[in-house]
Amino acid sequence: MKRLTQLTLLLFSVISLYANDGAYYVSGNQLIPVTETDIMVKKEVLTIKRKNKKQVEVSVYYEFYNPGNAKQVVVGFEAFSPGGDVDPNPRNGQHPNIYGFTVEMNDIQLPYKVAMVRDTMYYQNGKFKAITSEEINQSMEDYGWMSADFFYVYHFSANFKKGLNIVKHTYTCDLSGSVDYSYSFDYVLTAAMRWGNKQIDDFTLIVDMGEFQSFYIDDTAFGDHPEWTAKGRKLSITTDDYIDYSSDNEQKRTRTSFLMRSGEVIYKAKKFKPKGELAIRAFRAIAFTPQPFDYKESPSISFTIMDVEDYTIETTDETSKRILKNLPFARRGYIFSSRDLQEYYSAQLWYNPDPSYKAVLSGLPKEEQEWVMRYSK
Numbered sequence: 001m002k003r004l005t006q007l008t009l010l011l012f013s014v015i016s017l018y019a020n021d022g023a024y025y026v027s028g029n030q031l032i033p034v035t036e037t038d039i040m041v042k043k044e045v046l047t048i049k050r051k052n053k054k055q056v057e058v059s060v061y062y063e064f065y066n067p068g069n070a071k072q073v074v075v076g077f078e079a080f081s082p083g084g085d086v087d088p089n090p091r092n093g094q095h096p097n098i099y100g101f102t103v104e105m106n107d108i109q110l111p112y113k114v115a116m117v118r119d120t121m122y123y124q125n126g127k128f129k130a131i132t133s134e135e136i137n138q139s140m141e142d143y144g145w146m147s148a149d150f151f152y153v154y155h156f157s158a159n160f161k162k163g164l165n166i167v168k169h170t171y172t173c174d175l176s177g178s179v180d181y182s183y184s185f186d187y188v189l190t191a192a193m194r195w196g197n198k199q200i201d202d203f204t205l206i207v208d209m210g211e212f213q214s215f216y217i218d219d220t221a222f223g224d225h226p227e228w229t230a231k232g233r234k235l236s237i238t239t240d241d242y243i244d245y246s247s248d249n250e251q252k253r254t255r256t257s258f259l260m261r262s263g264e265v266i267y268k269a270k271k272f273k274p275k276g277e278l279a280i281r282a283f284r285a286i287a288f289t290p291q292p293f294d295y296k297e298s299p300s301i302s303f304t305i306m307d308v309e310d311y312t313i314e315t316t317d318e319t320s321k322r323i324l325k326n327l328p329f330a331r332r333g334y335i336f337s338s339r340d341l342q343e344y345y346s347a348q349l350w351y352n353p354d355p356s357y358k359a360v361l362s363g364l365p366k367e368e369q370e371w372v373m374r375y376s377k
Contacts, residue, residue, distance in 0.1 A: 022085065026098055027187060029079060029191055031060070038066075043061075046058075047206040049206075064195075065164055069162055074155060082096065095114075098173050100172050102168075117130060178284075184281050185280045189221050199272060211262045212304065216257040217265075218253065219239075223275055227268075230265050234265075236350070284307075285308075291313060293314065295323050306368065306371055324375045325371075326345075333353050
């Protein structure tokens with residue numbers, strides 16, 4: 001019987017979210033020491049920025065402290081194989097959904113290698129226990145949508161001088177998604193506990209998912225009532241209770257929901273010991289919108305419903321159609337002279353009237369111009 005490691009169990013819980021109706025591509029992760037070390041994480045600034053509808057950019061700034069003499073440490077970055085409705089085949093010997101992986105240490109760009117391994121005991125006697133191409137092919141044949149039973153380790157040799165060492169780490173990866181979620185991104189935070197101080201002394205998380213976004217972040221990693229701040233045009237930050245059905249035992253949890261016109265949300269903590277992993281989710285608004293759309297039956301509408309492409313929402317009457325048509329302008333705070341439009345949009349949580357905004361079709365992004373024209377017919 002194959003030994004199920006903690007990493008494998010975590011992978012299964014993530015994959016199960018996308019098993020039947022979506023695609024899991026990759027989770028972000030911490031840089032970790034492959035072997036035991038006394039080097040400490042004094043500071044980490046983790047920035048997650050949505051690059052486009054399908055990808056996020058991850059950049060991490062670390063300050064490590066080496067209390068002893070200069071030493072070389074093998075450092076790794078673990079990445080699960082993709083699963084669900086995906087092509088799990090490696091791309092040029094690397095993870096198929098990670099791009100532009102870089103590491104810079106003390107102003108020096110470091111080379112790295114990638115090993116494909118089967119369990120967490122992958123580094124023994126100074127060598128990586130990589131699986132063969134035949135084993136990779138067999139794994140994908142055996143597991144199908146559940147994801148191959150191997151994962152990737154990006155690794156490099158890091159020369160830590162005595163005292164402070166600065167590491168900058170970047171990559172881009174594909175966003176996961178499903179019928180219910182327009183996008184989803186997970187990041188393994190607990191791996192930071194493998195460093196010598198078993199915590200992050202000074203931790204900052206910055207999340208920027210782009211303009212006109214409604215998303216939530218699970219509270220599990222941060223404990224009860226995490227304190228979030230916003231930089232930019234925040235519409236609302238609220239805490240919601242929900243039931244987690246991702247495991248056999250249903251659990252009551254909380255999450256923080258964000259409505260952002262633009263900008264970033266920020267979490268800061270001292271002596272941070274993550275209690276779980278980071279989970280960012282955005283519901284697919286169209287999946288929760290009754291159709292045909294009737295403004296009398298649907299008194300609220302998500303301002304992210306426009307994320308749906310090449311799809312026309314049926315409407316029951318002309319007023320409902322006009323409401324959809326004018327959504328791009330309402331998102332920007334346009335004050336309507338039409339009473340029915342103004343009454344409807346004034347009741348939306350996200351609506352923030354802006355007397356200075358003028359509704360000009362040509363001033364909208366191309367896809368929003370197409371939205372307006374679609375409901376003008």
